[in-house]
Amino acid sequence: xxxxxxxTHIAENTGIGKASAEKAVNSLLDLIAIELRSGxxxxxxxxxxxxxxxxxxRTGRNPHTGEEIKIPARKSVKLKLSQAxxxxxxx
Numbered sequence: 001x002x003x004x005x006x007x008t009h010i011a012e013n014t015g016i017g018k019a020s021a022e023k024a025v026n027s028l029l030d031l032i033a034i035e036l037r038s039g040x041x042x043x044x045x046x047x048x049x050x051x052x053x054x055x056x057x058r059t060g061r062n063p064h065t066g067e068e069i070k071i072p073a074r075k076s077v078k079l080k081l082s083q084a085x086x087x088x089x090x091x
Contacts, residue, residue, distance in 0.1 A: 036077060048081040
């Protein structure tokens with residue numbers, strides 16, 4: 001689902017304008033990025049928790065040439081589902 005689809009859904013279901021819904025979606029995404037960059041987890045109750053997970057540097061392989069390449073260390077975001085959402089998915 002894209003940001004535009006989310007904003008359209010919010011606008012249709014709440015009666016607010018699409019421009020306001022887009023601002024709300026962008027504001028939420030900005031807040032998530034700010035929290036994760038500062039090292040804090042971001043919890044959305046009944047959905048899950050977004051956490052930054054450091055990924056160690058490693059050696060990979062170029063699939064076209066077979067040449068070894070160095071993949072630098074980086075950060076990734078992981079979502080740990082809430083029990084409520086996991087139960088809904090498995091119902």
